[in-house]
Amino acid sequence: MKNGNDPNHGNTTEEKESEMEEFIDYAKVIMGTLGHKVFEPVKKPATQKSDNTTTTVSDEIANLYLERRIKNVGKVEANGSQTSEGFVVFKNSHIATVDDDTIPDVIKERRKNASVDEQGILQEDMLFTSPSYAAMFVIGKSANGLTSKLEG
Template identity: 65%
Template sequence: AIVFTTSNNSFGPTEISYLENRFCNLALNANRYEVKNGNDPTLGNITEEKECELEEFIDYAKVIMGTLGHKVFEPIAKTEESKMTTEEKQTHTINRLYLRRKIKGVGTIEATGMQTTEGFVVFAGSYISPVDGDTISEPIKEKRKKAVLDANGKLTEDLLFTSPSYAANFVTGKSTNGLISWKDADGNTLKSLEESDSRAMRCTE
């Protein structure tokens, strides 16, 4: 458990309610952990000065949580281009990968994702096969059951996986090699892209 407090116990019920509201919503928007908060906290009525103080407290808490390795309040990936800088938009587009697969009885499924330092992210809007195969692991089956899809079978949120293959298994519902299934816009596989990056790094050393 991680507890945040103050040195002089200066926060009363109103301030705590505000913090609870903000922290819960930050965690929900980041979508990394299951939030089991039983209350529906309200922001309450606080002064502008107090709000600035509480927001500063929140910023410090986010830094400390990140330093401890708990990215509770950090979104998996920035998918909203309106929130990105020009450089981030270019990088986001360049690193975007695609998976397209024809599945018997289902049709063609298409998904987009990206390799990150934390793992592989499957982006919201990806079409997920509704059929589970016998070749995928139970954890992947469970994740597929819990995934939130729209009426068209498309993912409504970004999801993080430990590897490209786990991500591909999740999308297809079958045992799938992610290194060759995920490709860039030019058709290059993730495996070939990683090999190219590795060769480029050796040449610069």
């Protein structure tokens, strides 16, 4: 819906506006230093489209694929990528629907709060601080993300 009225910009002086922008810049620096990238979107690596017009994935940021059969669960398959923010497990990855006591509580909480359908299909991209946390999220068991991944 389009509003035909122009909003009132208020009585914010240029000085106050500059102070507010400086505050936002400081907040970005502090949150980034603490490891929280809350002001930045999750960046996906560039991929090549079918018409061959975009750039290809760089050597340092490669898509990764994980496939594993888990007893009493079945097969899980996930796609992800290492980014400057951490490790991203991509939407539409199939994750285990159950977990065990070998994973940290923080991963159990992320699994519980994640948007996953009944079949275990992830409905959103998920960012993790390490490949191991991402692998544990997908598998539902303790895992080393550096040895669990298969390049695809």
